[in-house]
Structures are given as structure tokens and as C-alpha cells.
Amino acid sequence: xxxxxxxxxxxxxxxxRIGLEGTKATTILVAFxxxxxxxxxxxxxxxxxxxxxxxxxxxxxxxxxKVNETAERMGGSLNAYTSHDxxxxxxxxxxxxxxxxxxxxxxxxxxxxxxxxxxxxxxGVVIQEIARYADQPSAVAEELIDRAAFGDHPLGRxxxxxxxxxxxxTRDGIVAFRDRRWAGTRGGxxxxxxxxxxxxxxxxxxxxxxxPDVAPPESFEPAPxxxxxxxxxxRDSNQSHLRLSYRPDVDVSNPKERxxxxxxxxxxxxxxxxxxxxxxxxxxxxxxxxxxxxHAYADTPVLQIGSGLESGKCAEAFxxxxxxxxxxxxxxxxxxxxxxxxxxxxxxxxxxFENTNAVARTAANQTIVYGDQIDPDVHIAxxxxxxxxxxxxxxxxxxxxxxxxxxxxxxxxxxxx
Numbered sequence: 001x002x003x004x005x006x007x008x009x010x011x012x013x014x015x016x017r018i019g020l021e022g023t024k025a026t027t028i029l030v031a032f033x034x035x036x037x038x039x040x041x042x043x044x045x046x047x048x049x050x051x052x053x054x055x056x057x058x059x060x061x062x063x064x065x066k067v068n069e070t071a072e073r074m075g076g077s078l079n080a081y082t083s084h085d086x087x088x089x090x091x092x093x094x095x096x097x098x099x100x101x102x103x104x105x106x107x108x109x110x111x112x113x114x115x116x117x118x119x120x121x122x123x124g125v126v127i128q129e130i131a132r133y134a135d136q137p138s139a140v141a142e143e144l145i146d147r148a149a150f151g152d153h154p155l156g157r158x159x160x161x162x163x164x165x166x167x168x169x170t171r172d173g174i175v176a177f178r179d180r181r182w183a184g185t186r187g188g189x190x191x192x193x194x195x196x197x198x199x200x201x202x203x204x205x206x207x208x209x210x211x212p213d214v215a216p217p218e219s220f221e222p223a224p225x226x227x228x229x230x231x232x233x234x235r236d237s238n239q240s241h242l243r244l245s246y247r248p249d250v251d252v253s254n255p256k257e258r259x260x261x262x263x264x265x266x267x268x269x270x271x272x273x274x275x276x277x278x279x280x281x282x283x284x285x286x287x288x289x290x291x292x293x294x295h296a297y298a299d300t301p302v303l304q305i306g307s308g309l310e311s312g313k314c315a316e317a318f319x320x321x322x323x324x325x326x327x328x329x330x331x332x333x334x335x336x337x338x339x340x341x342x343x344x345x346x347x348x349x350x351x352x353f354e355n356t357n358a359v360a361r362t363a364a365n366q367t368i369v370y371g372d373q374i375d376p377d378v379h380i381a382x383x384x385x386x387x388x389x390x391x392x393x394x395x396x397x398x399x400x401x402x403x404x405x406x407x408x409x410x411x412x413x414x415x416x417x
Contacts, residue, residue, distance in 0.1 A: 003195075004375060009205055011213040012184030016367070016374055018192040018359060026095045026193040028102055029360040030109060030211070031088035033368050034181035036161075037154040037297070038220045044154075045161015046169060046177050048082040049126055053174065054089070055080070056118040058108035064118075070104050077357075078105075082159055085297060085369050092357050095194035102191075102198075102207050110210030116171050123166055130160050137241045137408040138308060140233055144406035145243035145304065148229040154221055155297065183214040190363050190374075193356035223300035228404035230413045240311040240409030242318060246303040246325070249397035252296040255372055259382040260390040261301060264398075265294035267333055267341035267391070268325070269305055274341070275324050280307065286317040298369050303398060311409050318405075318416060326400035332392040341391075346383035353380070 003019035013030075036047050057063045061070055071078040074097040080089040089109045093101045133139040143158045150156030189208050191198050198204055226247040250257045269276035269292030280290045287309030295302045305325075309317055352358045353376045363374035373379075405416045 001377060002375060009184065009189075009208055011209050011211055013187055013189055013208060013211055014184070014367075015189045015204075015208055016191070016363060017195050017198065018190065018363060018374065018376075019195045020193050020356065020359065023193045023356060024095055025092055025356050026098045026101070026191065026195065026197070027090055027092040027356040027360045028098070028105055029088055029090035029190045029192070029357070029364055030105065030187065030208075031086045031190075031364040031368055032182045032187035033085070033217075033220075034087045034178075034186075035083050035085045036157065036159040037084040038181050038217070039154060039157075039177070041152075042165070043173070043177060044157045045126075045159075045165045046174060047087050047181075048159050048161065049122070049166065049169060050174050050178060051080050051082045051087055051089075052122050052126060053114050053119060054109050054112040056115055056122065057113050058111050059113070060107045061104060062113060067104065067108050071101075074100055076101055084155055084159060086364060088361070088364055090357060090360060095197045098191070098195070098197040099199055099203070102204070106207040106210045110208075110212075114171055114175060119171055119174070123169070126160070127163050127166050130163050130166070133160065137235060137237070137239070141241035141243050141306070141406055141408045144231050144233055144408065145245050145404060148231045148404035148406045149226070149245040149247070149302065150224060151227065151229070153224045155223060155300075179212075179214060181217050182211070183216050184211060185216045186368065188364055188368055190360045192360040192363065220298075223297060226402065228402060230405045230416050232406070232411050232413045232416075233408045234410060235408055236410055238311055240309055240314045240407055240411065242307045242309065242314055243406040244305040244318075244321060245404040245406075246398050246402070248301050248303050248394065249399075250296070250301040250394065252299065252301050253370065255370070255382055256386070256390065257394070258296050260386050260394045261294045261296070261303070263338065263341045263345050263383065263386050264333075264391050264394040265292045265303060266345045267337045268292045268328065271341070271344050273337075273344070275328070275337075276305065276321065279324065280317055280320060284316075284320070286313045286320070290317075290321075296370075311411070314407070314409065314411065315415060322400065322403075325398060328395040329398055329400045332395050333388075335388050338388045338391045342383060342386055346380055349376075349380050349383060
């Protein structure tokens, strides 16, 4: 049973302590509702670029070498991520180094220099990152399916942004984005694991209060109505990368429905015992990779199916995948596969939560995106409590006739009618 304490700091940042027994590690994570979906059209790519720039140094650790070498001297794992939902920075260390790690993270993230010269260097690095993704058909397919499902809405734009945007970003524009979006009231600080070395009171508060007191930002643009498209990027290749995206009729503010959607996705294509893996890969040999994932943004759900396969087998796989979704919609799942999917999904959570970083990331997503509880045991219990009828109901709420489609390979859009 985790020991959880929450307080709000002077800058509006909630501080969550999640004590876990039996670990010698501590993760410190700070996140904000400042992901790619909060960008204005001309800013697309800025949230991710800012994530890169803060690692160049703060007031105390004032260059990238000091940041990196300090983390290494404490044996720490230091990283960050930007999604459509969030930007987050985290470090995991042995518990004895907690306060030193907090001093480091809060310095370069909470009060970054954002040096103009370093900005220009890192601009080239991120442009190379964009180019690398453009060379990977599977990554292109991921960007393509977002655009097919959400159009020109921020959820349909790539987190990395286009190269032409990166070339125009200025220091003033980046600082303005940070001052507009990195509000403590729309973020959270999480200290997870062995928290016995986290100081009480002022010593900890002063470090987390290096993050400025930013006014609450405007709300992000709501998700649009589902207007799915078929998008194909032609490549002369033997392999194709196929993506299908459905918009289930699910209330993402309801944690029970999110849990049931996760289990539905698992039985559909989330494990080696799933329907898609069993039939598309094992029985028919149509592909090496096939999967389904369910994701809930703050205001809309997504059920995505993906496959990497020989181009000549793409049409057959596409047809059969759609039929399997339609069969689940019409006939529902079997009790045995729901039971197995529930056990597998909950088991993956249990195993994942052995890692303090995974607990911190889940807690950030739950509280910042959904305003939900951060107790990892609660999320495991929710999965265990999902019933057959709830999963069958989710299957009925996936409209098999309305879906976005994306493909990278030697195909025409007309092949996916």
C-alpha cells in the first residue's frame, strides 16, 4: 500500500509524495499540461524543442556538461518526454541522492538559461531528428494516422513539428510559450519510491519553487468531431505500414470506461493471445507485427490498430482486420478471452509498477490529464474489477464502419475503400 501525501506549493505546483516499500530508488518527475496539443498552429514543434533546450543548463548547472556529469556522478538516469498531452522531466536515482537530484532537476528545468547560441545548435539536432523519423516508414505511418483521424487539429499534428517551423523559432517565442503554458496549477511534481531522504518543509519547497508562478493558461482546443480520412504515402517498397483508427463512444472522464477500453484493446490486439495476433499473424501468416492500442486524451478516446507487413498481403490483412472489429461489435467477446485479457492487462500494470519511473509517469498522466487519483493500487484494482458486460459494451460502442486509415507503401487510397 503506497503512502501518498499531497500539498500545493506557493507557485501553485502540486507536490505529490508516493512512498513505495521495498525499493532503494527514487524518481523525481515534474510535468505540465504543455504538450503539442496546446501549441498554436505556427508553434507546432515548440513544446518538444523547449524540452530539448532546458537540458543546456540553468543558473547553477549552467551548461549541458554540468547537467549531464552531475547526473552521472549520482548514478542517475535523467530524461524527458513530450506528447500531445504533456511535457515531463524526470530523474531516477538511489534514494540517498534524492535532494541532490532535486537540486539538479529543479535548476535546469525550473530556471533554464535558454541560451541563444545553444538554441541554434540544438535547432540543427532536432531537424536531424525530424529527418530520421521521415526515413522510418512506421514513424511516417504514425503521423499519417493522426492526421487522418484529426485533420489539422493540434491532435493531428506531429509532436516534433515540421522542419520549416524549427527554422523560425526564436528565443523570445519559446520563452513566451513557456510563460504561457508551464503553469503550476496545470502541472505536478512527483517524488516516487523511497522518499525517506526527501527533506520536509522549506528545503524541498524552495527547490520546487524555482519553477515560476505562471498564471493559469487558456484551455486547449477541444477535439473535433470524428471526420475520418484515408491517407496514403506512396513508397516503392516490399513492406507496408498500415494503421486504422476508430473513435469509440467512450466517456474518457469515467475511469471505469477507460479501464474497460484498455481490456477490450488487449483482447483485440494487445497480446499474443489476442484475436488479431492469433488470426492475422499466426493462422494466416499475413504479417510479423499486428497490434491494437487504446489511448484516452483528456477529451476523446482513440482505438488504433497497426500492422507492418508484406505489401502484397496488405489488402487481405486490411479486410480481415476490419471484419474482426465488426465481429466483436456484432457478437461481442467470449467470456474466456475477457478474463484472460483482464488478467494480462492488470498483470502488466503490476509488473510495470515495480519501476518507480513508471509509477511517476502514470501518476502524472492520471492527475494532470484526467484529474484522477494517483494511487497505483487503485489503477490495478480498477482493471481487476472490470466485468465481462463492461467489455462487451465497449465492443458495441466501436463503430466498425467509421474509421480513419493510413498506409505507407506502394498503394493507392482507393484500395482502402
